[in-house]
Amino acid sequence: MQKVRIPVTLNPARCSQRHLRYEGILPSKVLKRVNGISAGDCKDLDVSVECGVDVQGIVYLSGKAVTELTLICQRCMEPVKIPVAVEFAFSPVTDDSQIDELPDAYEPVELDENGEVQLHQIIEDEVLLAFPIVPGHDNDSCNMASRDMSVGKIAAPKPADERPKNPFAVLDTLKRN
Numbered sequence: 001m002q003k004v005r006i007p008v009t010l011n012p013a014r015c016s017q018r019h020l021r022y023e024g025i026l027p028s029k030v031l032k033r034v035n036g037i038s039a040g041d042c043k044d045l046d047v048s049v050e051c052g053v054d055v056q057g058i059v060y061l062s063g064k065a066v067t068e069l070t071l072i073c074q075r076c077m078e079p080v081k082i083p084v085a086v087e088f089a090f091s092p093v094t095d096d097s098q099i100d101e102l103p104d105a106y107e108p109v110e111l112d113e114n115g116e117v118q119l120h121q122i123i124e125d126e127v128l129l130a131f132p133i134v135p136g137h138d139n140d141s142c143n144m145a146s147r148d149m150s151v152g153k154i155a156a157p158k159p160a161d162e163r164p165k166n167p168f169a170v171l172d173t174l175k176r177n
């Protein structure tokens with residue numbers, strides 16, 4: 001499927017009848033709130049969205065968004081890339097009574113005065129919710145962890161490979177004396 005730009009808004013009443021599906025890109029620069037609290041701009045989002053009517057007759061808007069955040073590792077204070085994938089399932093509502101009736105599988109999403117959903121905005125909301133509480137590198141790639149390791153090395157007994165490689169070298173020195 002050809003990659004398209006994910007529309008800014010979507011009309012669920014119209015889209016659900018045609019069972020619309022999008023597979024596309026949401027440019028990073030759109031996500032101002034996400035980038036504003038990150039150490040660098042996130043990657044362009046790979047998004048898939050589908051709009052339809054389920055077996056219960058409920059209009060839904062579901063999909064997935066994948067990106068990579070640039071945050072600050074809370075151990076070494078250097079930037080760290082954190083992959084993030086969010087899945088969502090919304091159902092448009094117009095008033096509170098509809099929210100009460102909505103099955104748990106769906107999150108309510110408000111329609112604006114034109115009957116449209118702010119698609120970019122709700123995807124960004126989901127990404128914001130997916131931020132790690134304490135971002136950090138893996139042990140293998142964290143500067144702080146490697147520093148810990150070198151401290152450990154100094155304190156540890158001499159590793160085996162630091163013994164003279166060639167036992168005859170010792171004999172040579174003895175001979176020379």
Ligand SMILES: [Zn+2]
Pocket residue numbers: 073074075076077078080136137141142143144
């Ligand atoms: Zn780190």
